[in-house]
Amino acid sequence: MINRNKLFLFALILASFNLRPGITSVSPVLHGITKELGMSSTSASLLTSIPLLCFGFCSLFASRLANRYQSEKIITFSIACIGIATFLRVFTNSSIYLLITALLIGAGIGVVSPLLAGFIKSYFPENAAPMIGIYSTSMVVGASISIGLTTPLQHWLNDSWKNGLAFWSIFSLFALPLWFMVIKYSRTHTNKALQKRPASLPLKNKEAWLLTSFVGLVTLLFYCFAAWLPAIVEEKGGTSAFGGLIGTISMIAQLPATLLLPSLLKVIPSRRLWITFFTLSVIIGLSLLGFTNLTPIVSSICLGIGGGGLVSLTLLLPIDKTTSPIEASTWSAMTQAIGYMIGAVGPFIIGFLHDYMGSFVPTLYLLIIIGFIVILLGWKITKPANVKQEGIAIK
Structure with missing residues (x-):
């Protein structure tokens, strides 16, 4: 029999790994990107700015989506979106295409991040502080790995920065099977309090x-x-x-x-x-x-x-x-x-x-x-x- 707490813990860690590589993996190969695609420093900066804008904007709607469709399902769907958008970078042929992938990645991150905090409050109410520590530390680890290995991966994968960036879709491949199991083992009852109109900002x-x-x-x-x-x-x-x-x-x-x-x-x-x-x-x-x-x-x-x-x-x-x-x-x-x-x-x-x-x-x-x-x-x-x-x- 599956230990639900362990399942949810590993699902949280693997979901957290997906929240930074789509942004942080760009900086080590930024020189190659700007050179090949003819991007200025200003336009290249949008590869970081666009995901952050989407992050902020989409986080406003995360709770409404979760209330309507179930938090675990929205997290799973958003992780899949992050993974697909990251993988699609292997086909990059223009700066616009790369910026669109950045937008999709930012939207996915913007939905997942606030919902993971709610996931912790829901399933680990007695251990919220250490779980938030695990959550934030896992994000840092994912970011560190992506920054450190993107350049070597570029050289190993046919000397292509496109392959180096697309490689980080692997995190979503690891996370998704666990999150499908989370959906299966998550609470099936609906909390009527969550159906109420959200408190205003x-x-x-x-x-x-x-x-x-x-x-x-x-x-x-x-x-x-x-x-x-x-x-x-x-x-x-x-x-x-x-x-x-x-x-x-x-x-x-x-x-x-x-x-x-x-x-x-x-x-x-x-x-x-x-x-x-x-x-x-x-x-x-x-x-x-x-x-x-x-x-x-x-x-x-x-x-x-x-x-x-x-x-x-x-x-x-x-x-x-x-x-x-x-x-x-x-x-x-x-x-x-x-x-x-x-x-x-x-x-x-x-x-x-x-x-x-x-x-x-x-x-x-x-x-x-x-x-x-x-x-x-x-x-x-x-x-x-x-x-x-x-x-x-x-x-």
């Missing part, structure tokens, strides 16, 4: 907008260096393989931050301190990358630790700020949807400025300034409050 709440701005700028920082770090390393004289390695190191460096943050918050619960610490880590990484000749490995570690910690905090803060599950879900929907749309602008701006100025260095100045704005917003949204989460005062 806190669009008139100033603090919600501050938090959304914070999430947006953190997302912008994260995906700017996720998309362009290998290209920046190449501009500084590194090879494409070395650029891919640097991107992988940056992703792997996120793991300690995502895994240890819950324990760190128990020791020092101040959100302000950790927002400041992780953002300064990003600022230091950007400064070392742009203004010193120190090996990019050090910069990538700083960027990874800072980025991983900040992204984890963006998942936690909406819960801190709310007092009920329904309220938390509406805040999370708003911060992720609008925040990721804000973040999607970042890679496009970096590509445009690179085309205009011919160098990535001026863009690093801009990202450093944004980093200091993140600290200011972080302090603004973490004013001492009476809300408590698991017995820890919010500071």
Whole structure:
């Protein structure tokens, strides 16, 4: 007899693996893509920006789809869409075609991501915190593997970046059989409470907008260096393989931050301190990358630790700020949807400025300034409050 909890755990992990490679696998082979398809840096940046825009937009409709058709079925269908769109990249013959696959991948990710959080709340209510840790860590692992292996796969698979990108559809092939089993073993009853009209987004709440701005700028920082770090390393004289390695190191460096943050918050619960610490880590990484000749490995570690910690905090803060599950879900929907749309602008701006100025260095100045704005917003949204989460005062 199948152990349902183990089945659902492995299904969660494999689903999480699918949520980043469609975006992060592009950056190691971006130079080859732009050269073969004749894309400018600005148009190439859309390969990251378009999925993020779709991510934000589609997340607004995920819960409605789940309520109507069953969450597990929508997750399974969306993983299949991600896998098919990723595989179709093997037939890429124009920049428009590649951008369409990016749009489909982003739409699939936008639906799956919020539904996996609900999946955890539904089937692991007593272990939500560690399961969210497994969820976020699995995403980082998937991103790290795709960044590190896309360039070698390109060389092994007929020296084609198309084959290297399409290879990552393999994650969906592993995930789908488990999710068909999840549908079979999932709860068959309908929760009538979920059929009610969804709570409205806190669009008139100033603090919600501050938090959304914070999430947006953190997302912008994260995906700017996720998309362009290998290209920046190449501009500084590194090879494409070395650029891919640097991107992988940056992703792997996120793991300690995502895994240890819950324990760190128990020791020092101040959100302000950790927002400041992780953002300064990003600022230091950007400064070392742009203004010193120190090996990019050090910069990538700083960027990874800072980025991983900040992204984890963006998942936690909406819960801190709310007092009920329904309220938390509406805040999370708003911060992720609008925040990721804000973040999607970042890679496009970096590509445009690179085309205009011919160098990535001026863009690093801009990202450093944004980093200091993140600290200011972080302090603004973490004013001492009476809300408590698991017995820890919010500071």
